[in-house]
Amino acid sequence: MSGRLSGKVALVTGSSRGIGRATAIALGNEDASVVVNYISSSGAAEEVVRQIGADRAISVRADVSKLDEIDELIKQTIDRFQKIDILVLNAGLLWQNGSLEATDEKMFDKLVGDITGPVFIVQKATPYLRDGGRVMLFCSSLTSVSMITPNYLLYAATRGVAEQMSRVLAKDIPKRNIIVNTISPGPTGTECQWCYIYIAIGNET
Template identity: 65%
Template sequence: MSPLSGKVALVTGASRGIGRATALALAKDGANVVVNYVSSAAAADEVVSEIGPDHAIAVQADVSKREDITRLIKTTVDRFGKIDILVLNAGLLWQKGGLLSITEEDFDKLFAANVRSPLFTVQEAVPHLADGGRVMLFSTSLAAFSGVTPNYLLYTASKGAVEQITRVLAKDLGRRGITVNTIAPGPIGTDAYFVGKTEQMVQLQSNLAPMGRLGKPEEVANVVCFIASDQSQWVNGQTIRINGFIYLNFRRMNLGMIILFMKLQRCGEIKPSTINHAF
């Protein structure tokens, strides 16, 4: 029997990148999957088609909006009767200027996507979440790195909030056997990752990893599948960093590379992005 046979997984931001790879991997392990998307209907339908329409549905919902979250959970339960695995992958990666350039609108938009969204999705899902279920939120390995790159203040702050929410929820839901963990990828080579980055920037980040490359979406998905399985029952309240040791290595890189990294940002060669998780 497949390890997730009979389980129901809801994956937000599942039409591309890490979310897509996760939806496909969970289905391969036997789960029925709800493929959430915001605007990429064709891409979401492709994921459903690859899994098979008997075991997957696509649901449009902007999970930064409470009414859409409610509809997403209701549609999931109406179709499959329950939720066993909640993977909250959707979010924004937002690089902007420094402190003085941040506006209230920036703050509200980013925290709505990265903090309000997972918190209220869990709140809506909990009444339908099976005992022994799994909840996975998404952070970033940047949140653990003391030398965070410039201009990621709001993004890193939002992911720090996610990691604290994870720890509290792990205690609150643990009595039902539900585990709550944060998945924190480093740079992952999705299509979205490459938006706004020069070849020089991509090579720089690849060289920071001891293996000399970016991570793959499937490598993140494999960890999600393990956490989703019964084999992970004693893994709870953790931030699981999937980064190929890149950020500890970042601390040791030479000064010239650091200057190059900052110069590319200041010259605008690294452009702001509002995308699903890729960094």
């Protein structure tokens, strides 16, 4: 019996490890074809491809904070699978030393990449998103909890941008029934992250 995502193509950024890895494998387990994006962990990315199956998965190295590498990521995806049905924007930096006092321009500029990536990946992927597609931005529960500590200033700021982006994009690209969601996990073990992706995809995909 085919999985419920048979025939669908998913692009998952930052999917060689952690939540992204679990998400990619979960999609593959439902028979989606998956593009496994990574920046440095080529061995880990290839292991994800192996688990899904080389007939339905490829790994693509790309730093999604850089526009030329985003272009190459989208190009390799379309060259192999001709379309995108599910776009999962998971890649990002967990910066835990970003208090106001500790913040400098170099650190700030580095974290800006966490905003650059989602904006331009969605922009460049949208022409290839099929009708009824899904876009999912990973945010964080730290944008809303009162117990957040000062060292998360920069991280919470970038995740807050992702949260607001999803609200605006949900109004900007719904013309072909493309649904945009935000996923905001807290500190969790990645072995069980499949539950997040299923909630976000919904039953119509």
